[in-house]
Amino acid sequence: MARRYFVSGRVQGVGFRYWTVGRAKQLGLVGWVRNRRDGRVEVLAYGETGSLDSLEKELQSGPAGAQVTAVDAAPVNPDEAALAAEATRFDQTPTL
Template identity: 45%
Template sequence: MRARLLRIEGRVQGVGYRDWMLHEAERLGLQGWVRNRADGSVQALVAGEEGAVQAMLTACRRGPLMARIDRIEEVLAEPPDEPGFRKLPNG
């Protein structure tokens, strides 16, 4: 299992990005979480088979219809302890 910690910058809050990401992660069979950050970015941990993780990264660069993605920081991470994909409280 491969895992990436993402920080997504741009117009990503108030446009349904977290709900969209939750749907995409479930569709791809990924584990992890997503949350809004106080600085206006979205942070996410995505884990799963490498092909599914790469598909999610590609999708994150597009985002939902009203989003504008300016930058995505990506670092290798440890997979989550819990199964499934969920929204976390803002952090």
């Protein structure tokens, strides 16, 4: 199963992407995380439902220094879900 999240608040410049990569790897997820020019962080993760639920819960607080105001789920189109399913790790990608 694939899920996309948009995390808002003070989430850039606080190690949020690095922290997300570590948490996702610990949970056995694959996918990516990136900063967005609008100040949010975007996460696309693929894995078991329980692990995705855990990541979503942890995104709501983030690393020390972050101040998360919202974690919004967004649809994942079938092509993105297929690509995420083929991923072999969780990475940071360039800002969009």
